[in-house]
Amino acid sequence: MNPSAPVSSSSDAVALLRAHGAAVDAQLRRLRERYSPDAPAPLLDAIDYSLLAGGKRLRPALVLETCQACGGVATVRNDRARESALAAAVAMELIHTFSLVHDDLPAMDNDDLRRGRPTNHKVFGEAMAILAGDAMTTMAFEVIATDAAPAIAPALIRELAHAAGPAGMIGGQVLDIAGENQPLSLEQLQQVHRLKTGALLTASCRMGAIAALGGKDEDSLLLAVTQFGRHLGLAFQIIDDVLDVTSTPEQLGKATNKDAGKGKNTYPGLLGLEASRQRAHMELDAAVAALEPLAQSADGLRAMARFAVERQV
Amino acid sequence: MNPSAPVSSSSDAVALLRAHGAAVDAQLRRLRERYSPDAPAPLLDAIDYSLLAGGKRLRPALVLETCQACGGVATVRNDRARESALAAAVAMELIHTFSLVHDDLPAMDNDDLRRGRPTNHKVFGEAMAILAGDAMTTMAFEVIATDAAPAIAPALIRELAHAAGPAGMIGGQVLDIAGENQPLSLEQLQQVHRLKTGALLTASCRMGAIAALGGKDEDSLLLAVTQFGRHLGLAFQIIDDVLDVTSTPEQLGKATNKDAGKGKNTYPGLLGLEASRQRAHMELDAAVAALEPLAQSADGLRAMARFAVERQV
Secondary structure, eight states: TTTSSOOOOOHHHHHHHHHEEEHHHHHHHHHHHHHTTOOOOOHHHHHHHHHHHHOOOHHHHHHHHHHHHHHOOOHHHHHHHHHHHHHHHHHHHHHOOOHHHHHTTTTOOOOOOTTTEEEEEHHHHHHHHHHHHHHHHHHHHHHHHHOTTTTTHHHHHHHHHHSTTTTTTTHHHHHHTTTTSOOOOOOHHHHHHHHIIIHHHHHHHHHHHHHHHTOOHHHHHHHHHHHHHHHHHHHHHHHHHHHHHHHHHHHHOOSHHHHHHTTOOHHHHOOOHHHHHHHHHHHHHHHHHHTTGGGGGGGHHHHHHHHHOOOOO | OTSSSOOOHHHHHHHHHHHHHHHHHHHHHHHHHHEEEEOOHHEEEEEEEHTTTTOOOOHHHHHHHHHHHHHHHHHHHHHHHHHHHHHHHHHHHHHHHHHHHHSSSSTTOOOEEETTEOHHHHOOHHHHHHHHHHHHHHHHHHHHHSSSSSSHHHHHHHHHHHHHHHHHHHHHHHHHHTTTTSSSOOHHHHHIIIIIIIIHHHHHHHHHHHHHTTOOOOHHHHHHHHHHHHHHHHHHHHHHHHHHHSSOOHHHHHHOOHHHTTTOOOOOHOHHHHHHHHHHHHHHHHHHTTGGGGGGGHHHHHHHHHHHHHHOO
């Protein structure tokens, strides 16, 4: 209700990200077994190279934390919710990683560095990088169809597929490329980011809620986490743009100042650094306010939102 | 039981392919509405360009025909089966088309012509072709999750995702590229094709059966169509290799003799043309024999298998 009330600090978020990240990483490391021995080892190597490169795991952590925030105390039913959320979290990271591998391709952003290491196509070649990305997409949907509770698997898959597809992340990437070297209005820039970054972050929250609710209609909770995800998505992207200007490649683990070099539209380019930071904090406040119906059980989500805005990498 | 008994002629198959193809095309044309207006129009144009280019629709027709063969007479339950099969058929064609668009890319097979028209990246550029392929993958899973009966959607998605992924089609493409310019044994060549072509053709049959059975365990039917799909997949690929040698680009709507030019391993290269044709007919006989448990209701499938071997394009 009152966005200026004290919220959890972003240092709590680091512990949460670490715990959720460890749970997700354990599943990601086990994925390879499902496809051996039929799958060619070099393909699985290329997939693991990007998948196990140690990202922040923000999206899967949001899935798990939202599930917890919407699920209350642990019961038998919630154990099943946790299993479904974990499948959704793993699928989310697969889709996110696929998008990074394809975005880095020479025909797209042509990046050499990602998460502090050479990009996938630099190591395995373009053909393998394209195929590794393709494979991660199919794996994402297979994981949910196999590991989530059957009653909610279709809803989770619908959510993820729509958020990743033409009216979501992939559509956003098309708009992003189309907007290079031509000035966008603030409204147009927000539309790019609502699709390119916002759709997956929002879906992460919604999938966590769907896993917790197990098919029960609780529109107020779903609406709350949807609003939270949307504001968080904008805040996150603004800070991404800011960090591209203010950080060194060593800090970010990828090339910096590349947005300007490519003629990309960014918040700092449009509003300046200070106004961009202010805007990110406005979005953070709105995200936190949206969580009111979840009361204290959403403290972890509040901390993670603050972390997304205060992070240095 | 007796594979040399008369089976339906391949001319029956043309009528079946036309009827099933029309049903699938109607759905494919309507897909665009689901993503407008949020999705960028140029992306939807690139998707439609390849999706509505008039393929043979063999895979979706197999889904629909297998569903019919396993479902018996039309009842209310079978109407729901038909809806699920249609969703699976549309998803199958989306996955197949995505694979063609990505396989044609400069980093992969670098083809200029497909289905009688310039390839996707020749018209829309490489970045858009990669993204259009990516988008078709997500759309495939969204269609099943949205339109198939919820009770069987997870099974259908698992089937499609596994057949398309690292231990299926995408794995086969990796093996195919890796095998260029080095001689494979017949056993190795069959492994390439079991994954690259066979996995999706087998999954087409299995998804049709799953839709018809609606979650009921009827292992003998599922086993029969699985065996049918595997033999059909090999027969289909052998004939594909043969046609690459014996046809003109005008007949096939794509470059011919390209396998040899790329140092690809093929059945005619390994066995010669005549022995390859004989082998395709052996696989056809085995496919037809596998359908014995379905008796007369599988006449359409038999006709389609014969068509796959006798086709000139």
